[in-house]
Amino acid sequence: MHRINTARSFFSALFRTKSHPRSAPFSTSLLFDETQIQFKESVAQFATENIAPHASNIDHTNYFPKDVNLWKSMGDFNLLGITAPEEYGGLGLGYLYHCIAMEEISRASASVGLSYGAHSNLCINQLVRNGSPAQKQKYLPKLISGDHVGALAMSEPNSGSDVVSMKCKADHVEGGYVLNGNKMWCTNGPVAQTLVVYAKTDITAGSKGITAFIIEKGMPGFSTAQKLDKLGMRGSDTCELVFENCFVPEENVLGKEGKGVYVMMSGLDLERLVLAAGPLGIMQASVDVVLPYVRQREQFGRPIGEFQFIQGKVADMYTSLQSSRSYVYSVARDCDNGKVDPKDCAGAILCAAERATQVALQAIQCLGGNGYVNEYPTGRFLRDAKLYEIGAGTSEIRRMIIGRELFKEQ
Amino acid sequence: MKIMVGIKRVVDYAVKIRVKGDKTGVVTENVKMSMNPFCEIALEEALRLREYGLASEVVAVSVGPSQCLDTLRTALAMGADRGIHVHSTSSLFPLSVAKILTHLVLFEKPSLLFLGKQAIDDDCNQTGQIIAGLLNWPQATFASKVLLHKDKQVVTVDREVDDGIETLSLNLPAVITTDLRLNQPRYATLPNIMKAKSKPVNKFTLEEFNLQIKSDLEILQVTEPPKRKPGVLVASVDDLIHKLKHDANVI
Numbered sequence: 001m002h003r004i005n006t007a008r009s010f011f012s013a014l015f016r017t018k019s020h021p022r023s024a025p026f027s028t029s030l031l032f033d034e035t036q037i038q039f040k041e042s043v044a045q046f047a048t049e050n051i052a053p054h055a056s057n058i059d060h061t062n063y064f065p066k067d068v069n070l071w072k073s074m075g076d077f078n079l080l081g082i083t084a085p086e087e088y089g090g091l092g093l094g095y096l097y098h099c100i101a102m103e104e105i106s107r108a109s110a111s112v113g114l115s116y117g118a119h120s121n122l123c124i125n126q127l128v129r130n131g132s133p134a135q136k137q138k139y140l141p142k143l144i145s146g147d148h149v150g151a152l153a154m155s156e157p158n159s160g161s162d163v164v165s166m167k168c169k170a171d172h173v174e175g176g177y178v179l180n181g182n183k184m185w186c187t188n189g190p191v192a193q194t195l196v197v198y199a200k201t202d203i204t205a206g207s208k209g210i211t212a213f214i215i216e217k218g219m220p221g222f223s224t225a226q227k228l229d230k231l232g233m234r235g236s237d238t239c240e241l242v243f244e245n246c247f248v249p250e251e252n253v254l255g256k257e258g259k260g261v262y263v264m265m266s267g268l269d270l271e272r273l274v275l276a277a278g279p280l281g282i283m284q285a286s287v288d289v290v291l292p293y294v295r296q297r298e299q300f301g302r303p304i305g306e307f308q309f310i311q312g313k314v315a316d317m318y319t320s321l322q323s324s325r326s327y328v329y330s331v332a333r334d335c336d337n338g339k340v341d342p343k344d345c346a347g348a349i350l351c352a353a354e355r356a357t358q359v360a361l362q363a364i365q366c367l368g369g370n371g372y373v374n375e376y377p378t379g380r381f382l383r384d385a386k387l388y389e390i391g392a393g394t395s396e397i398r399r400m401i402i403g404r405e406l407f408k409e410q
Numbered sequence: 411m412k413i414m415v416g417i418k419r420v421v422d423y424a425v426k427i428r429v430k431g432d433k434t435g436v437v438t439e440n441v442k443m444s445m446n447p448f449c450e451i452a453l454e455e456a457l458r459l460r461e462y463g464l465a466s467e468v469v470a471v472s473v474g475p476s477q478c479l480d481t482l483r484t485a486l487a488m489g490a491d492r493g494i495h496v497h498s499t500s501s502l503f504p505l506s507v508a509k510i511l512t513h514l515v516l517f518e519k520p521s522l523l524f525l526g527k528q529a530i531d532d533d534c535n536q537t538g539q540i541i542a543g544l545l546n547w548p549q550a551t552f553a554s555k556v557l558l559h560k561d562k563q564v565v566t567v568d569r570e571v572d573d574g575i576e577t578l579s580l581n582l583p584a585v586i587t588t589d590l591r592l593n594q595p596r597y598a599t600l601p602n603i604m605k606a607k608s609k610p611v612n613k614f615t616l617e618e619f620n621l622q623i624k625s626d627l628e629i630l631q632v633t634e635p636p637k638r639k640p641g642v643l644v645a646s647v648d649d650l651i652h653k654l655k656h657d658a659n660v661i
Contacts, residue, residue: 034480038487038603046597078600091600 047108055109058235075146094336106281110384123150151192210260221246232383279356353388448526487598538587
């Protein structure tokens with residue numbers, strides 16, 4: 001990102017480069033007040049200028065750009081600690097703003113968005129919600145500035161949807177714990193300095209035996225295995241974590257021993273909410289690409305956007321986006337007001353993710369043959385969108401959560 | 411030292427302009443509006459002067475309908491200390507705007523008035539010059555570099571003119587209009603967007619100013635420029651000369 005430090009500027013203000021005109025001007029809905037609209041437009045401009053130009057390459061190479069540090073850029077733009085207190089460098093705002101940022105970053109690049117979500121919500125927000133003052137002071141500032149990358153690991157090769165069956169052990173020893181086991185599907189795993197990891201301090205106690213730990217890169221016995229070669233979200237590095245007699249000091253327990261399931265499950269609700277804004281961004285990006293294309297591409301002597309079939313597809317894309325958006329931001333507002341309903345957090349991402357896959361498919365269809373060519377981003381949109389039906393609890397788990405809760409409620 | 415910056419809300423530079431059906435103007439319904447790019451540059455320069463410790467306050471001013479508040483809020487989010495909105499529903503030409511801003515300058519007493527060199531909707535390039543005339547202040551237009559010597563109450567300005575760069579020295583108070591290469595405006599950072607909510611914006615009406623603003627300009631018609639005619643291939647130099655002489659009438 002352009003950071004021009006002239007001899008005269010004492011403050012590191014962020015200078016803009018020429019921004020690219022965006023295709024679809026309507027990306028706001030009726031849900032925001034003026035400050036939130038300004039916030040959204042500001043993040044959108046940042047993402048258009050600093051993230052979008054790299055999106056295609058990130059997908060192609062399966063790496064974040066080498067010549068520019070996106071984490072630092074986002075940190076400098078105050079994007080990483082939106083829900084963190086100002087004393088650690090955060091903005092002290094709520095989930096609504098976090099969702100807005102997540103949507104606009106994902107719109108520019110869904111891979112960057114996913115890594116951003118894992119860093120800012122799964123790691124940073126969990127530390128904010130559950131960390132002791134000492135832990136927050138130690139870990140948050142560098143995570144929020146972008147100097148360090150954060151991650152979270154709960155799944156294992158044999159514990160995905162059945163995450164409570166996890167086998168990674170944490171044996172209590174003098175001064176701390178020794179961890180043994182593997183974690184799977186860890187976003188940002190290869191590059192993270194700070195990781196929130198769940199392990200069983202009591203294998204026999206089921207969910208009550210889970211404890212959350214803060215792991216630092218470099219702790220002896222902790223290593224990362226192969227980076228995964230994924231269908232989509234390429235560049236958002238995912239890998240397996242390996243613990244071989246890894247000693248973790250007492251002060252790195254996040255929350256309380258045996259109370260990890262609370263940290264995990266309550267965190268999952270908010271993770272689903274914030275990540276739900278990811279598919280919103282992908283849907284918006286799809287519309288951004290499709291509209292100019294159907295206005296310009298002509299067949300039978302007319303722009304194809306004049307034909308009803310195409311108009312139907314565009315209408316479906318638009319209404320999917322707007323309805324998912326309304327759901328996600330309404331839930332965000334409720335969460336900001338202290339009303340966190342697991343059904344709606346799961347419902348928001350269930351709805352947005354499944355719609356996003358369909359919207360991306362339609363985007364490819366609207367572009368016809370061009371949609372099938374990797375020069376156009378629609379293929380990437382589809383591959384990226386599909387992840388959101390799986391990560392943060394599969395659609396099946398989400399349905400189970402909602403149905404089970406509704407059944408229990410009388 | 412107080413700096414005042416005039417900002418105008420215009421159709422966003424990236425929008426494809428379309429002429430209204432009745433030819434009275436361009437379509438502004440549902441069209442993205444933004445701060446005039448040259449006004450952004452003017453505001454950026456004022457903010458930098460405040461950051462160097464040479465000014466204590468930057469006041470952003472806008473004249474127009476209530477939607478101007480959006481643009482003023484952007485100015486506050488970029489870092490202006492407070493805003494002034496002069497409400498007017500009719501569209502105003504530079505002379506009228508200059509009279510209003512002159513009134514504000516006499517009221518606020520800034521040492522420097524920054525304006526963009528022109529607005530990208532009308533391209534008039536007049537407001538700054540007229541205000542300087544009305545106030546009898548020195549002016550430096552098309553500024554590409556600004557150096558403020560606060561202790562001497564003098565500002566040195568490089569101007570981009572047809573012959574090259576002209577350097578002027580002006581005694582304060584002065585009017586400066588900003589050109590493209592003066593600076594690159596900053597983003598409105600997210601913390602500043604949140605802080606802007608609590609910054610004050612004073613609203614005035616023209617009646618409060620006791621100003622009779624009567625426009626002596628009337629827009630008769632707005633049309634698109636004629637479509638570019640295709641060129642003509644000439645067979646020889648003689649043919650070219652013949653065409654230049656008889657068809658184009660340029661020689």
